[in-house]
Amino acid sequence: MSAWVRELFDRHYAEVVRHVHYLTGDRALAEDIAQETFVRMYLTCPSPPEHPPSWLRRVAARLAYNELRAGRRRERREAAYAAAASPAEREWEPASDLREALERLDPRDRTLLLLRAEGWAYREIADVVGVDAASVGTLLARARRRLAARLNGVTAEVNPKGGGAS
Numbered sequence: 001m002s003a004w005v006r007e008l009f010d011r012h013y014a015e016v017v018r019h020v021h022y023l024t025g026d027r028a029l030a031e032d033i034a035q036e037t038f039v040r041m042y043l044t045c046p047s048p049p050e051h052p053p054s055w056l057r058r059v060a061a062r063l064a065y066n067e068l069r070a071g072r073r074r075e076r077r078e079a080a081y082a083a084a085a086s087p088a089e090r091e092w093e094p095a096s097d098l099r100e101a102l103e104r105l106d107p108r109d110r111t112l113l114l115l116r117a118e119g120w121a122y123r124e125i126a127d128v129v130g131v132d133a134a135s136v137g138t139l140l141a142r143a144r145r146r147l148a149a150r151l152n153g154v155t156a157e158v159n160p161k162g163g164g165a166s
Contacts, residue, residue, distance in 0.1 A: 005042045008052050013038070015053065016060050023064045033063045074119055101150035109143035116140055 016037055021030035037060040049055035061120075090153070101108050108129055126133035128133045 002042065004048045005038065007040050008041070008048065008056075012053060012056055015054050019057055020060050020064045023061060024068060029067065030064075033060055033067065036063055070119075077119060097151065101147055104144065104150055105146060108139075109146055112136070112140050112143045113147060 006011055011063070016034040017027075021027050022032045024030055024033070030158045037056055040059055045055075048081075102113070105113070111129055112125060115128060122127075122136040125135045126137050129136075129139075133140065
């Protein structure tokens with residue numbers, strides 16, 4: 001590590017943590033973001049920034065806001081899913097049945113469903129699964145139908161091509 005980065009870290013780390021803690025209200029998250037801020041400095045700055053404290057606060061604040069936005073998006077998705085669930089679905093909690101049904105899916109379907117449930121974008125899922133981003137929605141819909149069939153105890157497979165009977 002560059003000596004100047006180490007010196008700035010020693011001098012400003014506590015200040016950056018306090019600033020991010022104030023923004024997020026989470027001390028552990030503030031420490032993680034402060035560390036990420038100094039890593040960014042190390043990776044992107046060939047020499048010390050002109051005003052290191054300002055640079056550090058600005059980068060740390062952006063990282064903190066990005067994290068807070070991601071948390072809000074995650075909360076909205078979870079709330080929307082809970083609101084969309086029928087009363088029967090809200091009462092149904094056998095996670096072992098869901099795990100078992102997921103394990104019985106083929107690996108691509110399972111990966112699609114789990115990544116989407118974690119909030120990944122279609123393009124990111126496409127990169128992981130190795131398909132075109134435009135086909136992710138269709139593949140997810142099919143995977144959801146196969147999972148629902150497994151959860152409902154239906155043994156008949158949904159036609160993988162999505163077409164009707166020949």
